[in-house]
Amino acid sequence: MIVFSVKPLFSILLVSLSLLLAVIVLSPSTPFSERSLARNPLLSDSRSGKQDIWTVQRTVEWRPCNWWMEGALTALPVESNGYIRVDCYGGLNQMRRDFCDGVGIARLLNATLVLPKFEVAAYWNESSGFADVFDVDYFIQQMNGFVEVVRELPAEIALREPFQVDCSKRKGHFDYIESVLPSLKEHHYISITPAMSQRSDRYPLYARAGRCQACYNALRLSRTLEKKGSELLDAIPKPFLSLHLRFEPDMVAYSQCEYAGLSPSSMKAIEAARGDRKPWTGDAALVWRNRGKCPLTPNETALILRALSIPTNTTIYLAAGDGLMKIEGLTNVYTNVYTKATLLRREDFTSMHGNTKAALDYYISINSDSYIATYFGNMDKMVAAMRALKGLFKTLFLSRRAFAQFTSQGLKGEELSEALWKVHRDDFMLGRGSALPDCFCDFKL
Numbered sequence: 001m002i003v004f005s006v007k008p009l010f011s012i013l014l015v016s017l018s019l020l021l022a023v024i025v026l027s028p029s030t031p032f033s034e035r036s037l038a039r040n041p042l043l044s045d046s047r048s049g050k051q052d053i054w055t056v057q058r059t060v061e062w063r064p065c066n067w068w069m070e071g072a073l074t075a076l077p078v079e080s081n082g083y084i085r086v087d088c089y090g091g092l093n094q095m096r097r098d099f100c101d102g103v104g105i106a107r108l109l110n111a112t113l114v115l116p117k118f119e120v121a122a123y124w125n126e127s128s129g130f131a132d133v134f135d136v137d138y139f140i141q142q143m144n145g146f147v148e149v150v151r152e153l154p155a156e157i158a159l160r161e162p163f164q165v166d167c168s169k170r171k172g173h174f175d176y177i178e179s180v181l182p183s184l185k186e187h188h189y190i191s192i193t194p195a196m197s198q199r200s201d202r203y204p205l206y207a208r209a210g211r212c213q214a215c216y217n218a219l220r221l222s223r224t225l226e227k228k229g230s231e232l233l234d235a236i237p238k239p240f241l242s243l244h245l246r247f248e249p250d251m252v253a254y255s256q257c258e259y260a261g262l263s264p265s266s267m268k269a270i271e272a273a274r275g276d277r278k279p280w281t282g283d284a285a286l287v288w289r290n291r292g293k294c295p296l297t298p299n300e301t302a303l304i305l306r307a308l309s310i311p312t313n314t315t316i317y318l319a320a321g322d323g324l325m326k327i328e329g330l331t332n333v334y335t336n337v338y339t340k341a342t343l344l345r346r347e348d349f350t351s352m353h354g355n356t357k358a359a360l361d362y363y364i365s366i367n368s369d370s371y372i373a374t375y376f377g378n379m380d381k382m383v384a385a386m387r388a389l390k391g392l393f394k395t396l397f398l399s400r401r402a403f404a405q406f407t408s409q410g411l412k413g414e415e416l417s418e419a420l421w422k423v424h425r426d427d428f429m430l431g432r433g434s435a436l437p438d439c440f441c442d443f444k445l
């Protein structure tokens with residue numbers, strides 16, 4: 001039926017369009033000047049006036065998939081195969097990612113979860129890093145029905161340390177049931193560090209749902225952190241953009257890229273973080289850069305933000321570590337930039353350690369009007385997912401690859417700006433730059 005009704009409409013449209021075209025071409029004074037044609041966003045690739053990137057009409061949106069949000073739950077096994085503790089290392093968001101994976105594994109193995117061990121750097125309270133960061137009661141309550149969680153181990157096993165099963169070095173898609181379940185059954189209490197590249201999409205649905213629920217619906221910052229975060233949030237003028245700018249010595253060292261014009265103290269910090277990763281030189285450096293491997297500098301970030309028509313008086317919260325280099329490249333152009341250091345009371349700021357600061361940046365970034373990241377790391381993935389969960393769609397990842405390729409082709413000024421606009425407009429429109437795997441699905445708008 002629809003086919004029949006569309007066809008005549010289409011023909012009419014075609015005829016009118018041809019007529020219109022004839023009028024335009026034949027008329028001595030064309031009704032549309034070239035200029036206005038170029039400005040019409042439907043007719044050209046050009047930016048329309050001063051509208052920023054967020055006004056672009058999206059065609060795809062990432063949302064949590066129905067299969068776990070609607071929670072058609074499989075009943076938990078009557079008998080548990082044993083107790084599992086997840087041991088997590090690294091930065092806050094890396095520990096969180098590994099913990100989420102561990103919850104999925106615990107459910108896969110029909111095990112009972114005990115609270116995880118977060119790497120105890122000197123600054124965490126020894127007993128439980130996890131409870132210092134996340135709200136334990138809330139976690140247990142939210143996991144009800146998804147996986148069994150206990151706060152305390154039964155007395156007979158509480159006294160011994162778990163048998164350690166470190167999967168972090170395993171390659172490929174090994175089978176947890178085959179390789180970990182026997183240890184669990186033998187020792188009754190094991191600790192695991194999940195493999196980094198394991199694909200959880202082959203798990204049964206109940207294990208995948210447990211993982212999604214743990215990661216995105218059950219982890220809320222501890223009351224202390226949440227209070228600090230909301231104080232900080234209150235202090236930022238609204239609306240604002242949270243900008244995750246990752247141009248710190250460790251990042252630059254890790255990237256193996258070289259930058260000109262850094263201060264001697266920055267160079268020293270980079271050298272100290274470099275280890276045996278030497279920077280690429282010559283042609284290899286260019287190829288590396290064109291593959292999008294080099295972190296954007298604050299200066300390059302400012303240039304891209306301008307290309308996206310983000311007004312230079314936009315209020316920006318800088319979600320970044322204290323070691324950020326060459327910050328004036330951004331603040332010379334964007335003048336309303338706020339940092340933790342300027343917003344927090346001095347004694348608060350100096351007493352805070354790295355992971356608390358990371359937690360605050362996370363909190364601000366999942367509550368900001370818009371979020372832009374210059375990198376797609378663990379924090380960015382977590383923030384993008386939480387923003388998608390909350391229906392906050394103004395999320396964008398700047399393309400290091402596009403920037404490198406355009407500049408190496410010699411694009412400059414307005415031409416460069418136009419090319420950058422198109423790439424990011426398409427990413428934003430198609431939800432491409434911020435594609436979220438696993439627990440999220442893309443919906444056509």
Ligand SMILES: *[C@@H]1O[C@H](CO)[C@@H](O)[C@H](O)[C@H]1NC(C)=O
Pocket residue numbers: 075076077078081108109110177181
């Ligand atoms: C876990 O329990 C389910 C039934 O609830 C069962 O189908 C599955 O085989 C069990 N898996 C393991 C590893 O025990």
Ligand SMILES: *[C@@H]1O[C@H](CO)[C@@H](O)[C@H](O)[C@H]1NC(C)=O
Pocket residue numbers: 123124125132
């Ligand atoms: C560590 O524990 C002490 C006492 O339980 C508490 O006063 C302090 O706030 C905790 N530290 C952190 C970082 O939560």
Ligand SMILES: *[C@@H]1O[C@H](CO)[C@@H](O)[C@H](O)[C@H]1NC(C)=O
Pocket residue numbers: 299300302303329330332333
């Ligand atoms: C970036 O740095 C270059 C060289 O220092 C300067 O000419 C340019 O204006 C800067 N661009 C921005 C956006 O700050």
Ligand SMILES: *[C@@H]1O[C@H](CO)[C@@H](O)[C@H](O)[C@H]1NC(C)=O
Pocket residue numbers: 311313314315
């Ligand atoms: C930025 O400038 C525009 C136009 O000059 C103005 O309308 C807007 O209120 C300004 N925004 C901020 C946050 O100052």
